[in-house]
Amino acid sequence: MTNNHAADNNHIRFSDRIRFSIVWKLNFKLFFRMLGVFLALDLMLILLLLAGLMVRAEQTAATSAEIFNQTSPYSAEAENWLALTEYSIAPHAELEGQFQIPKVLQKHFPPPTAGNPRSFQISSSGDMSTQDFLENISYNITVTADPNLFVLSYHPQKTLQIFLLTLAVLLVIQLLMLLKNISSGAQLIRHTLRPIQELTEAAQNLSTDAAFSPEQLKALAGKLDNINAAKLDTRISVGETQSELQSLAAAINAMLDRINESYRSQVRFVSDASHELRTPISVIQGYANLLDRWGKKDEKALQESIDAIKDETANMKEMVEQLLFLARGDNNTMALNMERFDLASLAEEVLREAQMIDSGHEYTDNLHAVLIDADKSLIKQALRILVDNAVKYTPPSQGITISVSSTQGYACLTVQDEGIGIA
Incomplete structure (x- = not known):
């Protein structure tokens, strides 16, 4: 119960870290990205407004110049025209900061005023209001009304006031959208990252x-x-x-493969240990019983039992080392100690052990001397496992036969029983 509770707490803390480190970081990135988009749109609107104001100023100035050439700049028709626009006219004077349109671009401007001097004028002071500041913004173009020169001044005060009001409303809407996106964006990111959390x-x-x-x-x-x-x-x-x-x-999946392989190695280790350690322990127990019965008086039985117990303990030590080697899972191979020995003598030794341990079955042999080059301890372990399985699945009083022979240059080791067989 306590462990489960601790695991839940760890999971909650881990989930909280995930939310803060991923959800909020992504949310902040989306916030600043949207803020950048809004600022870019606002800047684009300002540039479009300035371009539109300049186009309007140029077209109106060209039309005014044509009217002035047809009538006097101070005629009633000219005054009515200027009243409809945001222009004022004044006698020619040297324009401060005047400039001319490059000749390469003059073809894109209305011909009556394309090559005439122009200037921007912005007057400001520290105590000036916004309205006064807008009134002092003008775009000035020199026009010719034969035979005199005049200065047309475009004052976009009303247009700028409407634009600034519209821009203020747009900024408020954008700010509200950004604030709302902080909450809705976090929820959307959490929903998107849900598969990762699962x-x-x-x-x-x-x-x-x-x-x-x-x-x-x-x-x-x-x-x-x-x-x-x-x-x-x-x-x-x-x-x-x-x-x-x-x-x-x-x-x-790769982690699951490693866990699965480790689990199977553990199962194999337990299975191998149960097979390979059971027989040596039984042999030692059998010789201990032999010592208890006759070893005190029979020196031959005493020495035989001592030698057998020493051999079995050495075999057990070697088997434990081999099992631990396999359990480590470093690889699926092991070093072989190759030697030449008589397979029939080895089978006879295992047969004597089985007869001493198990008195419930009839043991027979059919052994012929066969010399082989192999790992003696591993062959002995394999033979013990076969005999152990034969004992386990053969009914009491039934026979178990161990045979060793040579067929066409191959050694043949057989354990035959009368059990249920292998399906």
């Missing part, structure tokens, strides 16, 4: 025995159901997983 939860719970229903993990790509020691072959379906999560799913 993969993380599945990986964290691989070591528990709890069962997870498909409904609980239906959002998880590949669905993990009942992953435990009994079902370590369960895998995440990488093909069904979103492309962004395939690497994570493949990593979890």
Whole structure:
């Protein structure tokens, strides 16, 4: 109960770190990206406004110049025209900061004023209001009204006031959208990252025995159901997983492969240990009983038992080392101690051990001397395992036969019983 509670707390803290380190970082990135988009749009609107004001000023100045050439700049028609625009006219004077349109670009401007001097004028002071500041903004163009020169001044005060009001409203709307996006963006990112969180939860719970229903993990790509020691072959379906999560799913599958292999190695180790250690222990126990019965008076039995016990303890030590080597899982190979020995003598030794340990079966042999080059201890272990299985599955009082022969240059070692057989 306490361990589960601690695991839940660890999971909560881990999820909180995930939310802060990923969700909020992504949310802040989206926030500043949207802010950059809004600022770029606002700047584009300002540039479009300035371009529109300049086009309007140029077209109106060209029309005014044509009217002035047809009538006097101070005629009623000219005054009516200027009243409809945001222009004022004044006698010619040297324009401060005047400039001319480059000749290359003059073809894109109206002909009556294309080559005339121009200037921008902005007057400001510290105590000037916004309205006064806008009134002092003008775009000035020199025009010719034969035979005199005049200065047309464009004052975009009203247009700028409307634009600034519109821009202020737009900025407020953008600010509200940014604030709203902080909350909604975090929720959207959490929903998008949900598969990653589920993969993380599945990986964290691989070591528990709890069962997870498909409904609980239906959002998880590949669905993990009942992953435990009994079902370590369960895998995440990488093909069904979103492309962004395939690497994570493949990593979890690789981890499951390693866990599964370790578990199978553990099972093999327990199985091998149960086979290979049972017989030597039984042999030692049999010789101990022999010593207890006759060893005190029979020196031959005493020496035989002592030698056998020494041999078996040495064999057990070697077997334990081999088992530990295999249990480490470094590789699936082991060093072989090759030597030449008589397979029939080895079989006879195992037969005597079996007869001493097991008195419930009839043992017979059919042994012919055969010299082989092999690892004697491993062959002996294999033969003991075969005899042990024969004892286990052969009914009492039935026979078990050990045979050694040579056929076409191959040594043949056989353990024959009257058990249930192998399906």
